[in-house]
Amino acid sequence: MTVNPSRVPMCRILLAEDxxxxxxxxERALGKAGYEVTSFANGEEAYERLREEPFTLLLxxxxxxxxxxxxxxxxAAEIxxxxxxMFITGFAAVILNSENATPKEARVLSKPFHLKDLVREVERLLAA
Structure with a gap:
């Protein structure tokens, strides 16, 4: 049985990267991989958009x-x-080991990373 691509809901990614x-x-790598990406340069603007419409993944x-x-x-997890x-950062080990409460299922991809690795990790997280 094949799936009609037009009937498969597109995964929507909210990207916050300064x-x-x-x-x-x-944006380009995820767009080429077939994802719809909406991006912002800071967390505040990304949060406002998340309050207005649903997304599949917060990157x-x-x-x-x-x-x-x-x-x-x-x-975002409260909404x-x-x-x-998924967090992308060069400071993951220091920041995520602090007292801050982070969502339990969040994943971390440390910079630098290859764009193929990012797409692969996004695919894994979405399939979980």
Missing amino acids: DDSMRGFL TDIVMPRMDGIELARR DPDLKI
Whole structure:
């Protein structure tokens, strides 16, 4: 039995990354992999969009201005407990081992990473 691609719901990714070039790379790589990506340069703007419409995955940097990724993930999980969450950061080991409460199913991808690795990890998380 084959699935009609037009009937498969597209996975919607909310991306929060303050580095413009990194955000652009991530958007292009995920878009080429077939995901619909909506991106923001800070957690506060991403959170406002999440309050307006549903997403499948929150992909967020941890260190950002206005609202960091951990706070964004915590608030996002309150809005949608089924939202998948992945952090992308160069500071994961230090920040995620702190007293901050992060969503229990969140995954971390440490920078630097290859874009193919990102797409593979997103696919794994969405399939879980």
